[in-house]
Amino acid sequence: MPNAAENSHLRARAVARPLIAVALAAGFILVARQIEPSGSLASEGASLSDPVPQSLLPSTPQKTFGSGRPTLGTLTGGDYTIEINPGPDGPLYSVYDKDGTLLADQLPAEDLYRAVPDLDVTTMFSGGPLMMVELPEP
DSSP states (O other), rough: OOOHHHHHHHHHHHHHHHHHHHHHHHHHHHHHHHHHOOOOOTTSSOOOOOOOGGGGOOOOOOOOOSSSSOOOOOEEEESEEEEEEOTTTOOEEEEETTOOOOEEEEOOHHHHHHHHHHHHGGEEESSSSOOOOOOOOO
16 A cells, blocks of 8 residues: 555646646647748739749750640650540540650540550559549530
8 A cells, every 4th residue: 555655746746747738738839829920822923924944944855745635634654645635425545655756646545555555554643633524515
């Protein structure tokens, strides 16, 4: 059975722990209230029409893929880039090699592997949002 000295020591520890926790929480709140991050709007600063500084441009020209048509997204791999475009009966796929040469243009999914047999879409990653959309009736 604990003696009186041990009981008072245990009671003191039982009271001290919550007091320490409250003191730490209060200190955190006081410090956090002093921090006021400054906000800014996306429209502040540089305009979209301002030229991009040369230091931010890539040193080698970027390969461009695509036809300029509206796109649902792209899949990019080591050897191929697939551009996915909306079509009247579902998505259509255009395949470009790593140099940007068009290999297949506006094919439905079932014809894609026949046109480019060594294409493996499981090793490709999305170069943008991929989604299905309903096309408006013409």
